[in-house]
Amino acid sequence: MPYVTVKMLEGRTEEQKRDLCEKVTKAVSETTGAPEENVVVFIEEMSKNHYAVAGKRFSDQ
Amino acid sequence: MPYVTVKMLEGRTEEQKRDLCEKVTKAVSETTGAPEENVVVFIEEMSKNHYAVAGKRFSDQ
Amino acid sequence: MPYVTVKMLEGRTEEQKRDLCEKVTKAVSETTGAPEENVVVFIEEMSKNHYAVAGKRFSDQ
Amino acid sequence: MPYVTVKMLEGRTEEQKRDLCEKVTKAVSETTGAPEENVVVFIEEMSKNHYAVAGKRFSDQ
Amino acid sequence: MPYVTVKMLEGRTEEQKRDLCEKVTKAVSETTGAPEENVVVFIEEMSKNHYAVAGKRFSDQ
Amino acid sequence: MPYVTVKMLEGRTEEQKRDLCEKVTKAVSETTGAPEENVVVFIEEMSKNHYAVAGKRFSDQ
Numbered sequence: 001m002p003y004v005t006v007k008m009l010e011g012r013t014e015e016q017k018r019d020l021c022e023k024v025t026k027a028v029s030e031t032t033g034a035p036e037e038n039v040v041v042f043i044e045e046m047s048k049n050h051y052a053v054a055g056k057r058f059s060d061q
Numbered sequence: 062m063p064y065v066t067v068k069m070l071e072g073r074t075e076e077q078k079r080d081l082c083e084k085v086t087k088a089v090s091e092t093t094g095a096p097e098e099n100v101v102v103f104i105e106e107m108s109k110n111h112y113a114v115a116g117k118r119f120s121d122q
Numbered sequence: 123m124p125y126v127t128v129k130m131l132e133g134r135t136e137e138q139k140r141d142l143c144e145k146v147t148k149a150v151s152e153t154t155g156a157p158e159e160n161v162v163v164f165i166e167e168m169s170k171n172h173y174a175v176a177g178k179r180f181s182d183q
Numbered sequence: 184m185p186y187v188t189v190k191m192l193e194g195r196t197e198e199q200k201r202d203l204c205e206k207v208t209k210a211v212s213e214t215t216g217a218p219e220e221n222v223v224v225f226i227e228e229m230s231k232n233h234y235a236v237a238g239k240r241f242s243d244q
Numbered sequence: 245m246p247y248v249t250v251k252m253l254e255g256r257t258e259e260q261k262r263d264l265c266e267k268v269t270k271a272v273s274e275t276t277g278a279p280e281e282n283v284v285v286f287i288e289e290m291s292k293n294h295y296a297v298a299g300k301r302f303s304d305q
Numbered sequence: 306m307p308y309v310t311v312k313m314l315e316g317r318t319e320e321q322k323r324d325l326c327e328k329v330t331k332a333v334s335e336t337t338g339a340p341e342e343n344v345v346v347f348i349e350e351m352s353k354n355h356y357a358v359a360g361k362r363f364s365d366q
Contacts, residue, residue, distance in 0.1 A: 001313060001356075003247070004329075007103075008307035008337060014232060016336055018243060023332035024309075025238030031325040032317055036237050042190075043233035049078060050104035051306075054097050055086030060079060062130055062173075064308070065146075068225075069124035073154055081153040085126075088145035092138055093130060110200060111226035112123075115219050116208030121201060125186070129347070136293060140304060147299030158298050164251075165294035171322060172348035176341050177330030182323055184295075185252035187268075191245055191276060199275055206271035207248075214264040215256055234245075258354060262365060269360030280359050286312070287355035 002028055003040045009058070010045040017043055063089055064101045070119070071106040078104055124150055125162045131180070132167040139165055185211055186223045192241070193228040200226055246272055247284045253302070254289040261287055307333055308345045314363070315350040322348055 004024055012020070021041045029036045048058035065085055073081070082102045090097045109119035126146055134142070147161045170180035187207055195203070208222045231241035248268055256264070269283045292302035309329055317325070326346045334341045353363035 021235035027328035052082035084149035113204035143296035174326035210267035265357035
C-alpha cells in the first residue's frame with residue numbers, strides 16, 4: 001500500500017519502465033508518507049487499436 | 062473525461078472494435094453532455110481461460 | 123459479457139445515468155454482436171479532488 | 184454479480200487457474216450469499232517487467 | 245501478490261465481508277501456491293443506481 | 306495518456322493529495338517522455354474494512 005497502476009501505450013523501453021517504477025515509487029512515498037517498501041507499481045500497456053479518444057482509435061489516425 | 066473501459070472476450074474484428082469506439086463515444090457524449098473529444102475508450106480483451114462464470118472457465122466448457 | 127465501466131466526475135442526474143446505461147448498452151450490443159441482456163455497465167464517479175490532469179486537481183483550478 | 188478479479192504473475196498452469204476459478208467462486212458464494220451461477224471471475228496476468236515493489240521490478244531482481 | 249478485487253452490490257454485513265476476505269485468501273493461496281501472507285483483497289461496493297444489466301439499472305427495476 | 310491510478314487507504318490530507326498528483330505527474334512525464342499535460346491521475350481511497358492482507362482486514366487488526 002499504496003498501489004499504483006500506470007496505463008500507457010506500448011513502446012517504452014525496459015530502461016524507461018525501470019526508471020518509471022523507481023521515480024513514481026519515490027514520488028508516492030514522499031507525498032503520502034508511506035515507506036517505499038510498501039509501494040507497489042503495476043504497468044499496463046495498451047495497443048493502438050484498443051485506445052480511442054473522441055471516438056477514433058490511435059490505429060485509425 | 063469520461064473514461065470508458067470495455068472488457069470482452071477476444072475475437073472481434075478490427076472493424077467491430079472501430080465501430081464500438083465510435084458508437085460508445087457518441088452514446089456517452091449524448092447522455093452525459095461531455096463533448097465527444099473528451100471521451101476516452103479503452104478496450105480490454107480476455108482469453109477464454111481467464112474468464113469464468115459459476116466457477117467454470119469458458120475454455121473448460 | 124461485455125463489461126463496461128464508465129468513470130466520470132460526479133454530478134450527473136439520475137436521469138442522465140439511466141440514459142447512459144441504456145444507450146451505451148445498445149451501442150455495445152450493436153457493434154459487438156453480444157445480446158443486450160449480456161451487457162453489464164458499471165458507473166464509477168470521481169470527486170474533483172481525486173482527479174488531476176497535468177498534475178493539477180480539478181478542485182485546485 | 185459479484186465480480187472477482189485476480190491479478191497475479193504469469194506462470195500458473197491451466198489446472199491451477201481452473202481450480203482457482205472454482206474455489207474462489209465457492210468462497211465468494213458461501214460468504215456473500217450470492218448463488219454460484221452469479222459469480223464471475225477474471226484472471227489478469229502480469230509479467231515480471233511490469234510489476235514493482237519498493238521501486239524495483241521483479242525482472243530486475 | 246496475488247491481488248484480488250471483489251466488486252459487489254453494497255449491503256453485506258461486516259461479518260460477511262470479514263469472512264469473504266478470509267475464505268477468498270485461503271482459496272487463492274491453496275490453488276496458486278502463493279503464501280497467505282502475500283494475498284491482498286480489496287472490496288469494492290456498488291450502489292444500485294451505478295450498476296446495470298441489459299441496459300437497466302438495479303435502482304430502476 | 307498515461308493514466309495513473311493511485312489506490313490507498315483514506316486519511317491523507319488535501320495538501321498531501323495535491324502534492325501526490327503534482328509529483329507523480331512529473332515522475333511519469335520525465336521517465337516516459339509524455340508531456341505533463343497528457344498525464345492523468347486518479348486517486349482511489351479504500352476504507353479499512355475493505356482492504357485485507359493475509360486474509361485479515363485492517364479494521365479487524
